[in-house]
Amino acid sequence: MIEVGQISGSLRKRLIITLIGGGAVLAVLIYLIVRTYATQIAQQGQDSILGASVTSILDAANLRKGDIEIDFPYASFSMLKTASDDRIFYAIYQDDKFLSGYERLAKMNPKTGTGSTFGNTIFKGANVRLASASRTLVGEGLRTELSITVAQTRDSLNGTLNRIGQNVALFGAGFFLLVIILAFWATSAAIAPLARLTSSITRRGPHDLSPVISPVPREMAPLVFSLNKLMGRLDQSLTRSEDFIAEAAHRVRTPLATVRSYAEAMLQRVEKEENRRAMRSMIRAVDESSRAAGQLLDHAMITFRVDNLDRRTVNLSELVTDLVIRLTPIAEMRDVQIKLEAGEAIQVSADVILIQNAIRNLIDNALKYAPQESVVDIVIVANPRPEISIKDEGTGFPNEEMHILANRFERGSNSESITGSGLGLTIAQDVAEAHGGRLSLSNQVKGGACVTFSF
Amino acid sequence: MRYIFILIFSLFSPPVLGQGWEDQRLFSNGTSSQTLRILSNTDTRFFAPIIESFLATQPSLSIDYLVTGSADLYDIFRTSPAEFDVVISSAMDLQFKLANDGYALPLNDIVHPNWAQWRKSLFAFSTEPAAIVINRNAFKGILTPKSRQDLIEALRARPETFKDKIGTYDVRQSGLGYFFATQDARSSETYWRLTEVFGSLNARLYCCSGDMIDDLISGRIAVAYNVLGSYALGRTDAQSEIKVILPSNFPTTMMRSALVSRETRFPTAARAFIQHITDIQADGEKAAAFPLPPLDQTAKPLISLGPELMTYLDILKRRTFIQEWESAIIQ
Numbered sequence: 029m030i031e032v033g034q035i036s037g038s039l040r041k042r043l044i045i046t047l048i049g050g051g052a053v054l055a056v057l058i059y060l061i062v063r064t065y066a067t068q069i070a071q072q073g074q075d076s077i078l079g080a081s082v083t084s085i086l087d088a089a090n091l092r093k094g095d096i097e098i099d100f101p102y103a104s105f106s107m108l109k110t111a112s113d114d115r116i117f118y119a120i121y122q123d124d125k126f127l128s129g130y131e132r133l134a135k136m137n138p139k140t141g142t143g144s145t146f147g148n149t150i151f152k153g154a155n156v157r158l159a160s161a162s163r164t165l166v167g168e169g170l171r172t173e174l175s176i177t178v179a180q181t182r183d184s185l186n187g188t189l190n191r192i193g194q195n196v197a198l199f200g201a202g203f204f205l206l207v208i209i210l211a212f213w214a215t216s217a218a219i220a221p222l223a224r225l226t227s228s229i230t231r232r233g234p235h236d237l238s239p240v241i242s243p244v245p246r247e248m249a250p251l252v253f254s255l256n257k258l259m260g261r262l263d264q265s266l267t268r269s270e271d272f273i274a275e276a277a278h279r280v281r282t283p284l285a286t287v288r289s290y291a292e293a294m295l296q297r298v299e300k301e302e303n304r305r306a307m308r309s310m311i312r313a314v315d316e317s318s319r320a321a322g323q324l325l326d327h328a329m330i331t332f333r334v335d336n337l338d339r340r341t342v343n344l345s346e347l348v349t350d351l352v353i354r355l356t357p358i359a360e361m362r363d364v365q366i367k368l369e370a371g372e373a374i375q376v377s378a379d380v381i382l383i384q385n386a387i388r389n390l391i392d393n394a395l396k397y398a399p400q401e402s403v404v405d406i407v408i409v410a411n412p413r414p415e416i417s418i419k420d421e422g423t424g425f426p427n428e429e430m431h432i433l434a435n436r437f438e439r440g441s442n443s444e445s446i447t448g449s450g451l452g453l454t455i456a457q458d459v460a461e462a463h464g465g466r467l468s469l470s471n472q473v474k475g476g477a478c479v480t481f482s483f
Numbered sequence: 484m485r486y487i488f489i490l491i492f493s494l495f496s497p498p499v500l501g502q503g504w505e506d507q508r509l510f511s512n513g514t515s516s517q518t519l520r521i522l523s524n525t526d527t528r529f530f531a532p533i534i535e536s537f538l539a540t541q542p543s544l545s546i547d548y549l550v551t552g553s554a555d556l557y558d559i560f561r562t563s564p565a566e567f568d569v570v571i572s573s574a575m576d577l578q579f580k581l582a583n584d585g586y587a588l589p590l591n592d593i594v595h596p597n598w599a600q601w602r603k604s605l606f607a608f609s610t611e612p613a614a615i616v617i618n619r620n621a622f623k624g625i626l627t628p629k630s631r632q633d634l635i636e637a638l639r640a641r642p643e644t645f646k647d648k649i650g651t652y653d654v655r656q657s658g659l660g661y662f663f664a665t666q667d668a669r670s671s672e673t674y675w676r677l678t679e680v681f682g683s684l685n686a687r688l689y690c691c692s693g694d695m696i697d698d699l700i701s702g703r704i705a706v707a708y709n710v711l712g713s714y715a716l717g718r719t720d721a722q723s724e725i726k727v728i729l730p731s732n733f734p735t736t737m738m739r740s741a742l743v744s745r746e747t748r749f750p751t752a753a754r755a756f757i758q759h760i761t762d763i764q765a766d767g768e769k770a771a772a773f774p775l776p777p778l779d780q781t782a783k784p785l786i787s788l789g790p791e792l793m794t795y796l797d798i799l800k801r802r803t804f805i806q807e808w809e810s811a812i813i814q
């Protein structure tokens with residue numbers, strides 16, 4: 029099981045929430061600003077019409093024999109027509125004397141000559157907007173100030189504002205929706221390199237400790253840098269330990285060879301059966317140790333090589349024929365005959381040294397576990413995929429152990445009197461897997477083991 | 484019990500009870516519990532069929548139909564709006580002002596063309612032109628005038644014939660007369676020339692169209708100016724004596740309108756009544772069965788329901804207009 033480590037929060041969630049939250053705040057802000065602005069413009073629209081109405085009434089005023097006469101045009105009121113049928117009110121004052129219109133309509137303290145002043149008030153139970161303006165009239169020996177107030181209810185304005193409000197709200201909602209979409213898009217775009225890095229590391233082979241070289245965004249560079257450093261150190265320590273094993277095996281083998289040759293010589297000279305037995309088991313122990321050291325060395329070499337396969341085009345039949353020739357002396361010592369069945373040249377792309385090593389171990393097993401005067405069959409086929417099968421006439425693999433025999437240092441119950449280290453099948457399997465193939469063990473129906481090395 | 488009612492009634496409405504109505508009729512089937520009070524300036528004979536058809540669908544109602552002149556109507560209603568449930572008048576400007584000043588109850592669910600209503604509270608239901616009505620005898624041998632211009636020429640040509648024989652509204656007394664006069668004056672200068680001619684012929688001034696048409700039929704006057712064509716045509720008995728002419732250049736057209744008092748005691752019944760009138764009047768076929776002219780749906784009215792109707796109601800404007808009118812007509 030792989031530890032995930034503690035998870036606290038999610039970058040994606042945090043990013044999305046920040047972006048969407050920001051978008052929401054922006055949308056509300058846009059809504060408020062546009063609404064306020066639209067209200068101002070709509071209000072200005074009403075004000076300008078009210079102002080024009082006031083002005084048109086003021087302009088129609090004149091003094092006739094000391095009396096004020098205001099023959100204001102029809103347009104003064106018709107211009108105030110709205111779609112919502114707003115009510116209108118007006119008042120005409122001379123100095124502070126009420127002349128005409130609606131008496132209680134508030135007057136906005138107009139200042140002469142400064143144009144219209146505007147305000148809101150409640151008149152006859154309705155909210156009204158009002159405009160006021162005044163004008164000084166000068167006649168014979170008379171100076172009087174005329175002030176006009178025109179008011180209008182705000183139904184049409186409110187209708188317009190509601191419509192604008194709705195549209196702006198719709199716009200804000202649309203904007204917000206867009207922000208949400210953008211937030212998801214931006215987040216996944218920002219997270220993508222992280223996901224890419226993760227998948228490129230996950231996809232690696234088990235022994236690939238090479239540094240990450242594909243380009244990453246600046247923010248991820250420190251992470252990748254640390255990662256690469258960590259992998260470098262790991263790689264180094266792995267290589268070092270393999271080197272160490274190889275060195276150790278080598279150093280053990282040489283003195284063992286010396287010990288063995290002395291023991292052999294000694295065995296010739298010892299007479300006593302008891303001592304001879306001791307000498308023989310000593311020689312066997314030395315053989316076993318030597319074999320183990322050799323296999324360890326091979327295994328270390330293989331472990332190292334599978335990370336950087338030296339692939340070349342290899343003719344399988346040639347390679348196996350070569351091996352058989354080299355192993356023939358050993359086979360002859362046991363009166364075992366090796367039969368090789370190979371068709372035309374079968375080409376594969378593989379690391380020669382590894383394949384040789386693997387197949388040698390398999391043939392070695394066949395020779396070792398098969399009885400004397402038997403036959404070992406080696407068959408090479410090209411289809412459906414290149415395959416080498418080695419069959420012997422021995423007892424075969426112990427059935428219940430078959431599935432663990434390829435594990436490291438695992439030996440079968442049938443191997444008690446036979447020298448070995450339990451690494452042969454491990455090596456063959458590692459090599460097969462490094463080439464994208466597999467090693468399968470089985471027993472033949474007529475008896476005897478069958479090992480198939482496939483690419 | 485009854486005495487208490489009468490007492491309360493008399494306490495709250497002395498001005499109304501004291502009113503001398505031009506006409507008053509109670510439409511009732513005897514079993515009714517609610518009495519709608521309709522204040523109108525329209526002759527009862529124009530409204531009776533509509534009211535009767537309405538009561539046929541509303542057996543629990545009765546209607547008290549009160550008739551007075553448009554200017555009086557305006558004053559009476561303003562002083563005691565709670566006394567009346569429905570107000571009907573041909574003076575668009577005064578009706579508009581009542582609605583504008585908040586005396587009308589908004590009726591949101593009345594189905595009626597938009598241009599024929601204002602704020603869902605004032606509903607126009609007939610289109611009626613102001614007409615020149617002439618006595619056929621007086622114009623024997625003279626070309627019948629087709630326009631105001633023709634009329635001016637005809638009158639000028641025979642001042643001795645038409646002296647004292649012209650009738651028109653006294654705009655100081657009649658709300659409708661004032662409305663027609665101001666609208667005429669607004670549309671064309673011809674109005675003032677016509678008024679001056681009227682003045683020079685010592686025109687008679689009337690408060691109400693009824694008297695004017697009576698005098699026209701009797702031959703006391705030869706021309707009645709700005710009378711409602713519908714009223715003149717309504718006198719079916721006298722069509723051989725009089726002739727209704729719609730001035731061809733710019734007919735002044737008024738829309739009769741109705742509103743429900745904001746202080747009505749029977750909003751549902753009043754609303755139903757308005758819906759009844761508008762249903763009939765907006766549908767030419769239905770309206771054909773009733774004496775009132777229908778609402779003309781074919782042409783948008785020249786004088787629409789809008790705030791500009793209040794222009795000539797302004798005291799100063801009115802003073803100026805009346806002064807001008809008086810100086811033209813009283814010579």
Ligand SMILES: Nc1ncnc2c1ncn2[C@@H]1O[C@H](COP(=O)(O)OP(=O)(O)OP(=O)(O)O)[C@@H](O)[C@H]1O
Nearest residue numbers: 393394397424439440443448449450451452453477
């Ligand atoms: N051809 C075979 N017939 C029967 N048993 C076999 C055969 N080949 C392998 N085995 C069993 O599988 C076990 C594992 O074999 P493996 O080659 O890994 O180890 P080994 O032969 O014992 O030692 P070495 O590392 O020296 O080869 C053996 O101990 C033996 O029990």
Ligand SMILES: [Mg+2]
Nearest residue numbers: 393448452453
């Ligand atoms: Mg082996």
